[in-house]
Amino acid sequence: STPAAIAAGLSAGARRGLLMKGGVVLEKLGKITTVAFDKTGTLTAGRPVVTDVVSAGRSERDVLSLAAALEKGSSHPLAIAILDRAKNDKAPVPPAFDAQAVAGEGVEGTVGGDPVFLGSPRAAEQRVSLQPEYKAAIAALNAEGKTVSVLLSRGALAGFIAMRDEARPDALQALDELKRAGVRPLMLTGDNRVTAEAIAAKLGIEARAELLPQDKQRIVRELQAQGLRVAKVGDGINDAPALAAADIGIAMGGGTDVALETADAAVLHGRVRDVPNMIVLSKSVMRNIH
């Protein structure tokens, strides 16, 4: 009977680390037409490495120290990269007060009595104006596929930090498998457009960049309004609204508890290839029923 075939599909998935929260989820996955992927931590490994610390107003060491101070309590992949670099360089990490994440923009707080902000160039430019030579330096780093976070202190530019986050080794193959299954992949990211396009070009995927969490949710809804059935894959950091709006939200293994709670499905081993695997499995179960 139909429920038995679905139950068998669910347990076949579970044995391979493809967690679907019930038969309705499997049925919907079988009808997905579009998969929107988050970039950081989903299509990329989410383990960025600091490549450049650039002084602009404050010394390199201060830039690293102030950034690390802000990031100490953060679980964002960029925070982990900055804290690793500070530890490696033995840069002091002073205490930060009231440090808080600004979703999709960065993190802000008070260090040594001064207000400090670290975040995307776009968010930084909403707070101060950046001189053309610094904009050009940031754009050059972006063109190399690096993500840049800008540090502001005392209401002025202090410096910036560039990080590189490589695509997951199985991402290219995973996207090809989706396309072969007739499903269109799409990258949604809060990162800079130039950086996003450098990575998207390598992966052969369309990218929408410089998105805030609510923009990702809006794009999911726009695709649905075109009659598309959309799955959203993310690690949950800043992604909960889009995961919830999608027909199916898929959490990448190793993601946050928020993602696992909000999601309808999860790939537990953190392999991006498990996303097409789960969709192909669901499609074949549904084909055998009808």
Ligand code: ADP
């Ligand atoms: P993504 O969509 O790729 O997961 P996010 O929405 O998490 O990206 O972040 C968007 C951008 O905001 C980052 O590329 C970075 O420039 C900045 N940003 C966000 N959080 C942080 C943070 N904790 N530290 C530094 N920069 C951050």
Ligand code: MG
């Ligand atoms: Mg993210």
